[in-house]
Amino acid sequence: MSCGMSMVKYILFIFNLLCSICGILLIVFGALLFSKVHNSDDVGDALRSQQVSLTMIILGTIILLISWFGCCGAIRESYCMSMTYSILLFVLMIGQLALVIYMWVQKEKYLEIMGDVVEKAWDNRTRRSDYLDAIQINMKCCGRNGYTDYSYQGRLPPSCCTDTNICRVETAYKRGCKVTFVEFWDRNCDIIKYAGLVIAAIEFVGFVFACCLANSIRNYRRRAEY
Template structure:
């Protein structure tokens, strides 16, 4: 293999090491998002809240597996393995680009769905306060809009943290409403998903091109060795 082929080989290997790291980060990031969301009373609310984090975790697993395949193909100089990797990488690039576009276009709708979820949790607190407590603990918030939503009620200790034995109005007034806290959480994370996804997609496209070049170089070397 000439110098250009060796260069492509090791650049592709380094790219795939980065992909392995990106895959692990996506898995960890999606898991953290899932850990901030409790179980809701109803399949529809639960699905709406968990859909994006689950997609991120699955995407992270796919990136990790394909990157590992690319590392093996590059180091062993196997054209079949490398071409298989390049096909998977191109499909992954298209899927990730579609996901980014979906998140970009449906952002407002998704945030509106989150507001509906918070409203339903608030309405259900009379029969099941545990879900509202979980929401307030997870997002460090109090009430649906503000602590004043508990005007004629005792402010639950979940408004003041997991170790609180009680919660006064003075402490509760420092916390944002859960609708605002939930919305800010998703806005922040959707932006991270969008821009991180664009960066990863660009690297995936470069890796696809390099994999095709390496596979072609390996095939040419095999043909030359047969003469």
Template sequence: MDCGTSMAKYILFIFNTIVSIIGILGIVFGVLILNSIGTIEVNGQVGFPPQALLPIVLITIGSIVVFISFLGCCGAIRESVCMTMSYAVCLLVLLILQLTIVVLLFTHKDKFNMAMGEVIDKAWESRESRKGGVFDAIQTTLKCCGRSGATDYASEFLSGGLPASCCDGSCLNISNIYGGCHDKFISVMSGRSEYAKYAGIGLIVVELVGFIFACCLANNVRNYKRRNGY
């Protein structure tokens, strides 16, 4: 094995080890966010609120990255053309998917915010969601009140006051009442999508480097085995 191939082999191994660590950190970060959001219980069913979408996506992508990086490490150490090329193809597919998501987040930010707002609007307008406690759970996790604000509960003011999830303490004190869930949810999801965009760009650059090294290593190993076959 020539010097260039050996160097590509060890660089690819070190590279994938680092990427695996990054993927594990992404999973841990996603779990921590998910834990801070918590779960909601509606009609005896336990699940995650809408704002848990991004950390779940982060955990999923982190898990895929760790698996692909492990494949790359094994391919590099074993000098397996099949494993290395499988790694390169998986990396290319992941890279294209991430690039598509990042581009969509940059070019369709207003549509993304509008879609997030519609999640709250539909939850508020759904009689089943409000009676079943879904909206109350959203208010608890987001620390918000009503769709646009406490005034959405105008009829409830006359028949018992605001729900406890609308306030930080006693609802008799106006300063304790939270703002509307529509704007709060858009703000939370928009802020997290900003982090996701730039993290995605960094990951794409790293994956592109790995893809190039994987192709070079597979090509060099294939040529080396072909020469030794004669």
């Protein structure tokens, strides 16, 4: 194998080793966070912690799986593992680009979906109020369209106020959760899109390097057979 390909091999190995460590740390921290969910007295904190912890575990597992193929393929000079790593990285990159493009060309529809999240949380508040409580606490909002949505029950839920012990109209959040939630995602859409493009570009470089390494390994073994 040439000097250039040897350098690519070790660059890929070190890069994927670091990614594997990050994946393991995500899984560990996600599991620790998940184990503490039921110890939280605050409904919003508990729900937020559960969602974050599951996301961390799933993301860490995906990163660890892909990085494992990359590490093994590079250090063992395995054509099969290197190509598997390339394919997985390519699929991940395409899926990520598809999501970015969807957010780019279907921004209004995406924001409409975010609005429907609040609508469903409001409609299901009598069966399960923790989703709506989490939105109200995190977004500092009250009700679907405003705090007056709770006028039918004569009192405001604790999640509508900073002071959860005593929640009055005077201290309640005045903005509705639907418009607040949609505006939050509208402000952060561009950050998500450009961050996704940068990560996809890094993944593309890794994909090209992995393909070059796999091709070099195959050619080296063919020459060794003669």
